[in-house]
Amino acid sequence: MASPRAPRGMHDTLPEDADLWRHIRDTAERVARLFDYQQITTPIVEDASVFLHTAGDESDIVQKEVYLFDDRGGDRLALRPEGTAAVCRAYIEHGMSSRPQPVRLFYFGPFFRYDRPQAGRYRQLWQFGAEAIGTDSPAADAELIDLQLTLYRELGLEGLTLRINSIGTAETRRRYAEVLRAHFEPHIGTLSRDSQRRFETNILRILDSKEDLEHPAVQSAPSILEHLSDEDREHFEAVQTHLRALGIAYEIDPRIVRGLDYYARTVWEVEPPGAGGQSTIGAGGRYDGLMEILGGPSTPAVGFATGIERVALNMRERGLWQAASEHVEVVTVPLGDGGTAFAAKATRILRDAGISVRSGLAGRSMRAAMRGAEASGATWALIVGDREAEAGVVQLKPMRAEADQREVRLDDLVSAIRELR
RNA sequence: GUGGGUGUGGCCUAGCGGUUAAGGCGUCAGGUUGUGGCCCUGAAGAUCGAGGGUUCAAAUCCCUUCACCCACCCCA
Structure with missing residues (x-):
């Protein structure tokens, strides 16, 4: 009997919202071009393997967040939950490794995650993202951060905090996970249920648990930064040198980790002041391992994505946008x-x-x-x-x-x- | 996925067991002959999110469900 509504966690953009959205998108595209990034548009659906094989079997994305379906021909497709893997698929498919490296790309579009909706978290969300593919230079990491922060500045968002970390290579993390396991093993009974689960699934995540924030074992846990390889450490320090040269303020936060397996070395997050629940407005990182998982040649790359809904939310909260649409003449x-x-x-x-x-x-x-x-x-x-x-x-x-x-x-x-x- | 809160016409709100669910905003129409913004009048529009139940009687109590919101989880 009840009339149909928009699917849960998905929303209509009404005319009074459209102006703000257009403004954000236009600004993002303008800033991207300032840095000579070029637009790429990939399909909203991909072969499911693009996301399932790349994200890592333990990740929440694979476990429960991907919209999966079989099309009429029997192909297993997925609504894209993120942009990076799809862009990399396109990079390989179109032989972009034979273009001048790195290939600098940006995208803007909708993504889908079957997640429980809440403020700032939706099942259909829009992201703007940029990727520099084909370079392991720490200067590229800094360039992406610079691009991202420039966008926020152009939109009038101020007082944001940039937190960076290095999670090393996959090999570094394997070794570090062993160290953490040894560290937490004696305390496991006193940790929260979530942390106990993480002990098994993704032990690094114990470090950024809100519940166990004050737990002595978490406080005293060894930092990943002490377990980086020499190459990891040099890379991370070079990123910081570039950031300082660009006049970009940052905090090092050893507790930033990532759910996706293909990340390597630099990771970062940007938060507005007074951060609460779903507050991160954008995050990025280096993903040197992704291309190989997709069957391409080993290709280092780095990128970020920012959530348009969260950016819009912040702009509204700070009064940076009043509904002042243009009137007809x-x-x-x-x-x-x-x-x-x-x-x-x-x-x-x-x-x-x-x-x-x-x-x-x-x-x-x-x-x-x-x-x-x-x-x-x-x-x-x-x-x-x-x-x-x-x-x-x-x-x-x-x-x-x-x-x-x-x-x-x-x-x-x-x-x-x-x-x- | 876990815990909690909320749900009355397009929007905001009143009503909290008992006659035809009230008001504001908005919409539409009219206020004499071709002119807006203020004001006045009128109209349309709600089976009170949905489905069950309790009761002589339910928007008001109970259950279920759905949606939204908040925190966790996760992430943008």
């Missing part, structure tokens, strides 16, 4: 059959001249039509009755200024408006 008020026909003619002429016009529909009383004209927010009302039609003129009435209404010949209408606006 002209609204017509047609009266009578002759007036209606003549108004249509005037409308055509104005639109051909690039002037936006909202057609007032015939058949209403003039009072009603004028009320509608008022509500449209238009700068001018164009009143066209049979009298005007016969004389070849229109009444041009300013709706927002104190100036008088004036009669204008149809031939002079465009120039009259251009002169006055």
